[in-house]
Amino acid sequence: MTTPRVLKTPDEVRWFERDLRRRGQRLALVPTMGFLHEGHLSLMREGRVRCDVVAATIFVNPAQFGPNEDLSRYPRDQEGDLTKCGQAGASVVYCPEPSTVYPPGYQTYVSVEQVSQGLCGGRRPGHFRGVATVVTKLLSLFRPDVALFGEKDYQQLQVIKALAKDLELGVEIVGLPTVREADGLAMSSRNVYLSAEDRARALSLSKGLFAMKAAAEGGEANVARLVALGLAPLTQAKVKVDYLEVRDADTLAPLTTVTSGRPARVLVAAFLGATRLIDNLALTVP
Numbered sequence: 150m151t152t153p154r155v156l157k158t159p160d161e162v163r164w165f166e167r168d169l170r171r172r173g174q175r176l177a178l179v180p181t182m183g184f185l186h187e188g189h190l191s192l193m194r195e196g197r198v199r200c201d202v203v204a205a206t207i208f209v210n211p212a213q214f215g216p217n218e219d220l221s222r223y224p225r226d227q228e229g230d231l232t233k234c235g236q237a238g239a240s241v242v243y244c245p246e247p248s249t250v251y252p253p254g255y256q257t258y259v260s261v262e263q264v265s266q267g268l269c270g271g272r273r274p275g276h277f278r279g280v281a282t283v284v285t286k287l288l289s290l291f292r293p294d295v296a297l298f299g300e301k302d303y304q305q306l307q308v309i310k311a312l313a314k315d316l317e318l319g320v321e322i323v324g325l326p327t328v329r330e331a332d333g334l335a336m337s338s339r340n341v342y343l344s345a346e347d348r349a350r351a352l353s354l355s356k357g358l359f360a361m362k363a364a365a366e367g368g369e370a371n372v373a374r375l376v377a378l379g380l381a382p383l384t385q386a387k388v389k390v391d392y393l394e395v396r397d398a399d400t401l402a403p404l405t406t407v408t409s410g411r412p413a414r415v416l417v418a419a420f421l422g423a424t425r426l427i428d429n430l431a432l433t434v435p
């Protein structure tokens with residue numbers, strides 16, 4: 150394992166990218182906010198399978214946090230993250246300062262209209278505008294062949310697919326399955342916030358989703374009944390639900406029935422104390 154090279158400025162990224170092109174190498178990009186876990190590392194490993202070189206980015210993007218959200222306390226561990234990036238096959242890590250990404254006078258933002266609506270877009274106004282802006286900047290700077298994102302943030306993945314297509318960025322957007330803890334909890338940097346008691350209650354999210362998936366596979370297509378099944382473990386664990394909805398897996402249009410042969414997705418967000426967790430799962434009826 151070699152320790153990855155740390156880049157701090159757009160100029161350093163451009164020099165790196167030009168050098169790579171001169172050598173005819175393919176580049177995979179994995180944007181993250183750091184405090185890395187197996188979910189992030191799975192993206193880097195797959196990047197290494199698909200391309201010659203993997204670049205990761207670690208940037209806690211202020212533009213995607215609301216005024217009352219956890220920007221100031223978002224967990225960080227740059228030293229540990231760099232070691233993990235190296236082990237997962239990333240040879241370069243871009244860690245810009247917020248003032249580098251958004252210097253004084255910064256005024257250009259990217260909004261993806263349809264798939265940003267509702268779900269996290271509805272509950273966190275401006276969130277996907279912040280995500281779309283930083284991802285567009287990173288994709289324009291690195292000009293990767295492939296960029297990898299987790300299905301864990303399913304709506305975000307759809308937003309990024311839309312912007313890459315609409316802005317003709319010429320990058321392949323790859324979505325990879327959610328990596329879970331052994332008991333089913335989706336890995337998240339925010340899980341570190343959870344008390345032991347809340348960690349146990351947090352299991353109700355994946356429990357509800359897997360109950361819905363099993364019911365759909367057993368032939369239950371009625372969304373209201375599926376949602377009731379998914380909510381039961383959350384209610385029992387006294388978890389405050391932000392939303393639990395079934396949507397079309399591609400367009401994210403709301404559904405009242407899951408149709409055979411048309412992929413659907415259930416998406417959930419819930420509060421465990423002050424910590425907001427999200428999860429989602431594919432639903433298919435036979």
Ligand code: AMP
Binds near residue numbers: 335338
């Ligand atoms: P974040 O650092 O939370 O912004 O996440 C960076 C990337 O890692 C995003 O593409 C996420 O969707 C992805 N990611 C986060 N958690 C997981 C997970 N449990 N499994 C797979 N990918 C994940």
